[in-house]
Amino acid sequence: MHSQINTNIGRYVSFDTNELAIFNSLMEFKAVPKKTILLHEGEMCNFEAFVIKGCVRKYYIDANGFEVILQFAIENAWISDISFSIYEKNPSRVYIETIEDCEFFMFNPETKEELFSKAPKFERAFRILMQRSLAVTQERLFNTISKTATEKYIEFLEHYPALPQRVAQHYIASYLGISAEFLSKIRTKMAKH
Structure with missing residues (x-):
């Protein structure tokens, strides 16, 4: 145990x-x-x-x-x-x-x-x-100040690869300091590439 x-x-x-x-x-x-x-x-x-x-x-x-x-x-x-x-x-x-x-x-x-x-x-x-x-x-803190929303999301996925399947998208957006709508746009754009 x-x-x-x-x-x-x-x-x-x-x-x-x-x-x-x-x-x-x-x-x-x-x-x-x-x-x-x-x-x-x-x-x-x-x-x-x-x-x-x-x-x-x-x-x-x-x-x-x-x-x-x-x-x-x-x-x-x-x-x-x-x-x-x-x-x-x-x-x-x-x-x-x-x-x-x-x-x-x-x-x-x-x-x-x-x-x-x-x-x-x-x-x-x-x-x-x-x-x-x-x-x-x-x-x-450094990343919050210096990186773009897309860069922050990519880094988030590197650190927490399974988390997007476990938590609501608006929680991830809150963690990244962006709106859920903006995160949705980032995800759509990344999916196209």
Whole structure:
């Protein structure tokens, strides 16, 4: 049951059987139906979730009342409001919602600290995960500013090849920062080529 997350975390640091047993004992398994909001804007985020199965989105609602998707998390990805709510101790500015029926392994800040004290090598693994997340966020910001809508969509397909079959087109458009109609035109144009 834990092989998927153990493989994921073991890409960065090698762990012995005892360390993995501690890690596995501190995780909470959770099955969550689709369209469940795990975090509302204004709440304190008290979890980091590893997606075993399913698809999740993180989004905020802008001044005009539109949803702006910041992140999709599918199998083998992590999702949380770690930077703003967990570490800064501020109420979250985002929503986290399941798009499909999902299965997660979850940590709260207390169990994560317990993990670090019992198996200190995990602190390094989670630091590396955080650095990778920051790099992805910076790359996404750069692309949002510097690339055309078509270039952003092509890159999206490279990173998430199966996602267009799993999520509504308007979600993808929101993630790319364009209208669903414009995305439809891009897709039509690409199909002709």
